[in-house]
Amino acid sequence: MPRLLVIDDRDQTVEMVHRHLPQFETLTRCGRTIPCQVCEERDRGCTLKCAHDYREAAEALSRQAQLPDLVVLDLHFALPEERLLPEDKSQHQGRRALEELRRKQGLHILERLRRDYPTLPVVLLTTTDADFEKPQGPLVYFCENEVVDSRTLAAEITRALDLQHASQEGPVFWGRGAGMASLRRQIGVLSRSPLPVLIEGETGTGKSYLAENVLHPRSGAKGPLVVTDLSTIPSTLLPAHLFGARRGSYTGAVEDQPGVFEQAHGGTLFLDEIGNLDLDLQRQLLLVLERGAVTRLGDVRQRPAAPRLIAATNLDLQQLVREGRFRHDLYMRLNPATRLRVPPLRERREDLPDLVRFALLDALRSEPLRPLVRAYLARFPTPDDFREDASAVVIGKPQASRARRDAFTVFLSTAALQRLAAHDWPGNHRELKLFASNALVFALAQHLDAAAGGRDRAPAVLSVPDQLVDQLLGSEGAPRSRGDRRPASAVTELGRRIEVTVKAGHSFADISADVERQYLIALFQALDGDLDRMARELFGPGASRRKVHLRMNQLGLRLRELRGAQA
């Protein structure tokens, strides 16, 4: 049942919700577990049914381990001056200014809620003729109908909750941005068609996750899903891997081996990093796609191989076609007209609070963190009814006083959230996931270390300090313009020299990654972006450009950007 917090200077709204809208549960300030409808205090003038100003709202929210699903906030608050926001009223002197403050008090409360509880959705009850500029924000919904009956209120609450829930569907948090909404619409159509799908997106944006968890399950295909990352298979083994091999067709082929095309027949074949395929394999791939049949290496018999193809790349295939490094006919076969673009995290800043929350909760439940979590639970006396599923992430305002002790409550400050939102996330979800795991590991370890000094009570809130967030984001986190990746470096005939700025407090891993990143950029510039030469220089004669590309991806370096910066 959705939980609401009503913030209104009068009890009427909450009373009407109690009376006519049993589909909602309201959060009260009394701390009782019984609903107001059956409370004996109800008709005795109880004043704890809703929050009448911001102070009461903050007090009610601070008691909750989990925030309500929605806040219903009135616009007009007829309250004495001292109960109005802002606390400093030097800008609101005089009767008229005070009246104006009352009429628009809801906006001040909304601003404070956004600051202290950035993940909390709010329905602001206003009117069509309200004379103010609407605050923008993904979690703010406006009820523009004048609410003078419970049916209208129920409709507006339901609409806001529906919009809120629409951002999450199945395993994917679609969020509220235009890019993800467009992707979602396209997937809705394409997942039902047998046509090939091409997914483009930077490294770590979740292309394979979408293919495996959304596109394939929704396709209705009876056959299996076979996943192949073309960047991780040595080029000499790729033909056999893709098309299969007969026993003895090459050294080491000790038995007949079906390729992934055959294995995925009747199902879905997901080819990740298709842009890394060399031209000869591209030709063979095209033939298989056109014939719907494959011939294993060393064999003459054709076997059926007609999977639905989903291909993904973090490269600009169109650009590769122009450069003659990707076959135009294969590109056309991949159905580029309907290609899907997965937006990077820096284009989803409005979703970041939720994405951070999900990442932290996922990390908390992940296998790699189990030993540390177990150590934490063993160190501190935890109740028998510890409920891992009730763990929560609170962003904005610490709620230590009433945080539940039967679950984890992870806390991040508003400043930390702002820092995270300003970060460019070159590694996208992969980087965010790593950040979440690191943050929890360090936070748990710090709490355990502190406990070694004598504390024997588990902290109610597992706080991720701002300083730790800064350290984990490292130099990449410092806001700077895109394309501003040129390091202070020099490449001379005598050797390569790069200058690296090392900030105090950075981990050794961060510093190493940064040095490597800057060296790769310097080399890229010195060799005019020739990846083959880079491969030879870095890994020796015969090394594949794919290896360089893979490492650059891992470090969050994007070829498109580097080429753009060069131009």
Add this chain to the structure above:
Amino acid sequence: MHPWLSRLRHDLVKRAVWPARDLRGASREPQPGDLAQLQRGLFDLRDDAGHALPASALWERLRAEAPPLPAAPLDAFGAAIQQAERAVAGLAGDPRTWLAAAEAVLRIEQAFADLARTLEEE
């Protein structure tokens, strides 16, 4: 909307009309709680300091602060409140008159619309 009208709507009209609308729109016979809400909407309003007072007393205060307006729409609004109060007070003796009482309260909304129109024209 003029600030005075906005205050009148917030402090009085909305409080009175909401239970009446719910009552009229309900597809069942009203329960004692519904009638109590209707009564509270008219007789248990609050001023800025949080003191309880009936709609007619609140209207007297608000009328004293009204912007320059012809007396007719102001009088009409005051009359609508008095009629509503009489009708709702009568529920104590005969709850079967709930529909008439609700209709009387809803007429406050019409009187408010007339008042708003006059102020706009002025």
